[in-house]
Amino acid sequence: MTKIAVFGAGTWGIALARLLAANGRDVTVWSAIPAELKSLSTTHRHPNLPGMELPAAMHYTADIAEACTGRDILLFAVPSPFVRATAKKAAPHIPEGQLIVDVAKGVEDKTLMTMSEIIEDELAKAGRKARVVALSGPTHAEEVARDMPTAIVAASADEDAAKAVQKVFTTPTFRVYTNDDRRGTELGGAVKNVIALAVGIALGLGYGDNAKAALITRGNAELSRLGIAMGCKAETFAGLSGMGDLIVTCTSMHSRNLHAGMLIGRGKSVEEAKTEVGQVVEGINALPAACRLAKQYKVEMPIVQAVEAILDGKLEARSALMALMGRSLKRE
């Protein structure tokens, strides 16, 4: 029986833990917060995944050494700001050559590393190497928790590792593709929320479906240009973790980034928008790293830069978006 430890008891970690357990895997959930484990192990439910019941056979532990020992796969599903600390804590207990899957999305501000790269970095500091696969795509946890059809990408240059993950995670309603461009796969998931902010701002200004589709498409072109400059593949950005994830983020009414953007487009300040949304707005957090990447790789990213100008208060939302429309005439 394939043994998997899931780090993190948020909605995505638990939705995947349930999926794996319900499909015959031996699943252990680790969390740094004992109260979360207690609630999950006694109620078999997650407060933010209504209607989902966890299989009784799942295990729970707060002991990271135990979580790291004897597992076929370690699944990192902690929020992106906690990936480095979790990897550091786990590293001494992780066996050489361990297969690891990361589902956290983001680029670290200071280092501009993706989440998989951070995990490798912390393992290297502990003198270890692992096989880290990124699993990313257009995936609301709420839908995966209810076995609604979903497609996702397992990305690694190590084809055997990506295929192993594909095999373990695939179910009749959860289709896993492989891809050898891990960095491109991760970049899409990290920067998409900035584009979602731009789409939200446009909608807040009263723009319609045409502007939304144009911003998503041209936003993906920016992402793709950045990725190519960073050595990633153009196809990745046309795939599930690129365009697919961008579509879900920019068209779902549940998206916090879209919501925050709409409030800003309607004239609220960034702080007011954050307060009204009441949860983390990833696009605002991802913006500095996106701008630094654009600068470092000398890539033109007019939509990302317009969002920066608006959020910094340097340009009014309407002027910034109209300036996008008024740029010199281009080839597509």
Add this chain to the structure above:
Amino acid sequence: MTKIAVFGAGTWGIALARLLAANGRDVTVWSAIPAELKSLSTTHRHPNLPGMELPAAMHYTADIAEACTGRDILLFAVPSPFVRATAKKAAPHIPEGQLIVDVAKGVEDKTLMTMSEIIEDELAKAGRKARVVALSGPTHAEEVARDMPTAIVAASADEDAAKAVQKVFTTPTFRVYTNDDRRGTELGGAVKNVIALAVGIALGLGYGDNAKAALITRGNAELSRLGIAMGCKAETFAGLSGMGDLIVTCTSMHSRNLHAGMLIGRGKSVEEAKTEVGQVVEGINALPAACRLAKQYKVEMPIVQAVEAILDGKLEARSALMALMGRSLKRE
């Protein structure tokens, strides 16, 4: 002053005629239906574009020879089934080397030609050559009629022709990109409605945002595969006329194709769905050509083929979509 004749008095033709006239072009609208011309020239309004007023300076004619004479640009905006007949009727009056723009979207069933190719074909029969540019992208006419921000592609291998069209059509709220892949640009607009049917069917079955994003993304991958086999460029399908148009069609609640698909997904027959939608469902009409193109160019198009199997009554909707999920495990 740039002189333009617009063929066709539907919503898209009239929205573009207004845009051009409001931006200082001399615009003449031609229609085969005198009553349409009379209504437009007296009311300055279009029944399906509420709130839009046409500039008084626009001209109207039912005389195709007059429409074809002395124009910088002829804009074909008749419905796709009428493009060949209109081109045939106009051909004897069209000067050699005329700049023509087509905005009708479709692939002709019998010949598998795109709309621009049909226009060239009819002109060739009359011993003439023209410079035909396709103008395509994510563009609800209702939004362009209200000057809501929109981006679109002018496509032609003849770069000067594409640039001339870009220059004439660009306004502060209507951004025109150029692209040298006309066939790829037209193919996206023609086949997107079949993918919209698939998305509609999935939603009708109760699937969610994850499935929708996966179908749009994988649907675009199919379109792109077909296009590449037909000599088009992959980038075109990641652009405004490809992914952009597909996004608008698959996420707008106004889409007739999405609506028809939802009814079929909920168990209605194709005929019942057509009757309930009450207007042309382009995806149903485009399906045979899409299937023939897939066969002729030996391209795997599982989503298009699933829609065919469902509409032919060979597979139940749920089984067909689940079969898509259950295909052998793949690279992206």
